[in-house]
Amino acid sequence: MSHRIAVIPGDGIGTEVMLEGLRVLEAAARRFDLDLTLEHFDFACCDYYLEHGRMLPDDWFDRLKDFDAILYGAVGWPEKVPDHISLWGSLLQFRRQFDQYINLRPCKLLPGIKSPLADRRPGDIDFYVVRENTEGEYSSVGGRMFEGTEREVVIQETVMTRVGVDRVLKYAFDLAATRPRKKLTSATKSNGIAITMPWWDERVKAMSTNYPDVSVDAFHIDILTANFVMHPDWFDVVVASNLFGDILSDLGPACTGTIGVAPSANINPEGKFPSLFEPVHGSAPDIAGKGIANPIGQIWSAAMMLEHLGHKEAGKAIVDAFEAVLAEADPAVLTADAGGHGTTETLGRAIAERL
């Protein structure tokens, strides 16, 4: 089975960590005899915008739609292009146009990575955030009125659809059903956001009748964020709307100390369009060009991509490889954020060699 992968490094450290992501991907391809064809694209980054006045060429959809997956670095460089333009012009287009309606992010305490939480050890925290990725609070409906006057009012509509909510709930329940604990937590705010969220609760309840083996609970988003800090061991699979999932999938990795290394999968489960894999971290203009960014987020994203393409073993081998390198804790290999004095490249090479 051969796969065509579109490679989009994007901005800042995206271009640096991508090199190591590809290095490890190629090592995995050799070891597991995978047939991967990589094609590189220079758009969906701020330099492209500065040259062309837009983030993507007109024919981006047709050029990318037949790939089996997209491996993305990071996008955004606020000093060059305001974030809402660069993001809505690239990443958020991919998510929407390729109907990548699932955003999946693991939150896992790793060996050798220090968690900001007291008294937590690898194994204690290991859950997924399943985020709705195409609708909800991220909407393009709304605007300003009486602009520039004292009466100014600005409106933005949250739009949820039954189709959109049910399919993310189904994905999350399916995932929970495959896991030993079989537990699903719903992020809500039906006490305050009293139109959309009570309805979200109803959809969760309706979907749960199809999964008698999955135990379900729900927390309002405010106390849920608190519980991520106080009781991260409570969670197995957490399902959330676009905005709540965005928050929880940064907060979760922060609690495990892995925000700089966590991966993110933007999935079109039906495989009608390519899914997109990217590190959770951004383009980090402040450290770009120094070769010190930790490449594990990109490498872990590549592992998720291989799993998604059906190569579970290869994906797992990559995760095992970087966990082993982290556990070894060689300061000459690790980047500064992980307590070493190595570079993006020393860490990438060590993981590729281990593989």
Added chain:
Amino acid sequence: MSHRIAVIPGDGIGTEVMLEGLRVLEAAARRFDLDLTLEHFDFACCDYYLEHGRMLPDDWFDRLKDFDAILYGAVGWPEKVPDHISLWGSLLQFRRQFDQYINLRPCKLLPGIKSPLADRRPGDIDFYVVRENTEGEYSSVGGRMFEGTEREVVIQETVMTRVGVDRVLKYAFDLAATRPRKKLTSATKSNGIAITMPWWDERVKAMSTNYPDVSVDAFHIDILTANFVMHPDWFDVVVASNLFGDILSDLGPACTGTIGVAPSANINPEGKFPSLFEPVHGSAPDIAGKGIANPIGQIWSAAMMLEHLGHKEAGKAIVDAFEAVLAEADPAVLTADAGGHGTTETLGRAIAERL
């Protein structure tokens, strides 16, 4: 100067912690020779709803509007009344009708209270969340269409006004200007919530020109929640929209281990209407009736109320008193959540006596 205080215990542990809040309040009144008149109300709780079919009597506004402040316990008992009904029928009415447009919550590491974060000590974390409390994402505009069908769509509008946003920003800048660090952090999400939040950023920028001495930064809400966990020492005053402030003001106290004891002030700064003071914790039906709830949230709320009424010294004396009792750490006095085997009453009495 005499003050009329409306006392509304509400539901569940609200009624239990209120007794101790009043005990300490009376001790403070004796010591500082304050003239307080307390009047008790039995509405704004679920039992009232079960009896009357509504959370508040028709004339609640007129009966409460001339009080100098409201001391509230907690509201909500989902098995009796759905949360969105009990909350929108009481607490959220007070906030809106009495134009309590500031929600102010301290996040402070206290002696004797264990934080879930590693290696943090009292003094390390000490900031305020200033939350917009009347508009934004908590809106009553929207609804369902094509209900019950596959086409079902549910919409809720976030509504922000220049008046509403500017006044909370002004309050937050004013507060930051009085503090030694003079630092304001804005919670945004202008990269994803691309209509309201870029405008929020513009208002922050405009307001900041009036405060050259206050240093300003901004984080998107996702990474901001992460930074509460990773770098809580970065923050001094954090200003946020209604929803973001709701989240941050639970997460902040969670990081300091004080979610069960944090207070909350719902303020109408002009004093046109009474302000309302309540613990952050809810009515906790699961432990109601057992006499084991920690009353410090209610007591600290009473302290904020006295400060608001101009009695800074009395407010500070209450805070000093409970900090001293916590630092003493007598297990016979402290409630279980604080590591003791005392009751709501033993802890309340100890604080009142210390005062």
